[in-house]
Amino acid sequence: xxxxxxxxxxxxxxxxxxxxxxxxxxxxxxxxxxxxxxxxxxxxxxxxxxxxxxxxxxxxxxxxxxxxxxxxxxxxxxxxxxxxxxxxxxxxxxxxxxxxxxxxxxxxxxxxxxxxxxxxxxxxxxxxxxxxxxxxxxxxxxxxxxxxxxxxxxxxxxxxxxxxxxxx
Ligand SMILES: [Ca+2]
Numbered sequence: 001x002x003x004x005x006x007x008x009x010x011x012x013x014x015x016x017x018x019x020x021x022x023x024x025x026x027x028x029x030x031x032x033x034x035x036x037x038x039x040x041x042x043x044x045x046x047x048x049x050x051x052x053x054x055x056x057x058x059x060x061x062x063x064x065x066x067x068x069x070x071x072x073x074x075x076x077x078x079x080x081x082x083x084x085x086x087x088x089x090x091x092x093x094x095x096x097x098x099x100x101x102x103x104x105x106x107x108x109x110x111x112x113x114x115x116x117x118x119x120x121x122x123x124x125x126x127x128x129x130x131x132x133x134x135x136x137x138x139x140x141x142x143x144x145x146x147x148x149x150x151x152x153x154x155x156x157x158x159x160x161x162x163x164x165x166x167x168x
Contacts, residue, residue: 004056011059014066018140024124025049028148031122032113033155048151058102058147065098065139072136088138099142103149110146110153117145 002010015022029045052058071077072085084092096118103110118141121129125145128137 007056007059007063008054011062012053014062015144018066018069018137019127020124020140020144022046022049022053025144025148025151027123028117028125028144029151029155032116032148032152037155044155045151048155049147051154052102052106052147052150055105057105058150061098061102061146062143065095065143069136069139072138073134085138086136088136092138095139095142098139099146102143102146103153106150106153107157109156110149113149113152114145117148118142 012022023042023046026042026046026049029049030040030042033045034040068077068085072082075082077085099114099118100111103114117125121141125141128141128144
């Protein structure tokens with residue numbers, strides 16, 4: 001069986017390989033929370049992102065989603081899935097469900113943030129969403145939104161004084 005350490009390293013390396021740095025995700029968290037939490041630092045956001053990435057469920061979602069994105073890019077999926085993924089069809093929805101499987105681990109606050117990031121597409125999400133060449137990020141954009149939303153939720157749950165304001 002793959003060890004915890006190996007799975008963590010592989011999932012992290014996959015994010016980096018696909019152009020996502022943990023700092024990019026931390027900046028999404030900062031963007032979500034800095035209007036509610038005064039003096040929030042990017043370091044605190046990064047710490048929460050790293051904690052989310054420690055979970056095996058999150059690592060499994062990362063390696064599964066990114067693998068499908070890569071297979072779509074390499075033309076190695078059968079139809080109609082290949083076409084659905086390369087054109088990022090809005091009605092597919094399984095990419096969002098995979099993201100939700102991450103958000104689910106962190107309580108209800110994460111859902112609002114997940115929806116907000118998916119709709120507004122700030123920072124790295126926008127970059128992933130703009131198609132460059134043959135790149136396919138159908139799953140990755142939702143995974144990144146979900147990690148950021150989960151990190152924000154984790155932060156709020158760890159400090160109950162922040163729950164009410166974040167939930168507004
Ligand atoms: Ca997507």
